[in-house]
Amino acid sequence: MNDWQRKSPLDWEMYVNKLVKVVAVEKHEYEGWVLTVDPVSATIVLATFPEKEKGSLSFVMGHAVQEVEILREGDSDTEQRLAGILAPEESPAYSPEELEQRRKALKAWLEANHIPVGEQGRTLSVAGALTIEPPYGPEQCSSGNQIILARLQGLLQGYLGQQG
Numbered sequence: 001m002n003d004w005q006r007k008s009p010l011d012w013e014m015y016v017n018k019l020v021k022v023v024a025v026e027k028h029e030y031e032g033w034v035l036t037v038d039p040v041s042a043t044i045v046l047a048t049f050p051e052k053e054k055g056s057l058s059f060v061m062g063h064a065v066q067e068v069e070i071l072r073e074g075d076s077d078t079e080q081r082l083a084g085i086l087a088p089e090e091s092p093a094y095s096p097e098e099l100e101q102r103r104k105a106l107k108a109w110l111e112a113n114h115i116p117v118g119e120q121g122r123t124l125s126v127a128g129a130l131t132i133e134p135p136y137g138p139e140q141c142s143s144g145n146q147i148i149l150a151r152l153q154g155l156l157q158g159y160l161g162q163q164g
C-alpha cells in the first residue's frame with residue numbers, strides 16, 4: 001500500500017476541484033482537475049477541458065499513484081464545469097398536456113404493434129415486465145429483464161426517430 005492509499009477521505013477531499021499533476025508508476029504523468037477520489041480504491045478521477053470541447057475524464061488507479069502535486073486552486077467557474085461534467089444532458093421540459101399526448105401516442109403505437117401495455121397512473125406497464133415513466137423515452141424504461149429492456153428501448157428509439 002502506497003502513501004496515497006493510506007490517506008483518509010478527508011485528506012483526499014482537499015484535492016477536489018483543484019488542478020493537479022499526478023505522477024504514477026513508470027513515471028507516467030497526468031494533469032487535470034480532480035473531480036473525486038474513490039474512497040475504496042483511492043482512484044483519482046481527473047477532468048480535462050480542452051478548448052471548445054465538452055471535456056473528458058481519466059482515471060488514475062490508486063495503487064499506481066506515487067505523487068500528487070496541486071498546481072492551481074479551482075474557482076467557482078471551475079467548480080460549475082466539474083459539477084456539470086457528470087450532469088445529464090438537459091431534457092426538454094414538457095407541459096402536462098404534452099406528456100399526456102406522448103403517453104397516449106406511445107400506448108397506441110405499442111397496442112398497434114401487438115405489445116401488451118397497461119397504465120399505472122402516468123406510468124406505462126409493458127407486458128408486466130417493464131415500465132416506462134414520463135417523458136416516455138428509452139431512458140425512462142426500467143426492467144429487471146435486460147433482454148426485454150434492450151429490445152423495447154431499441155423499438156422505442158425507432159418509434160421516436162419516426163416521430164421526430
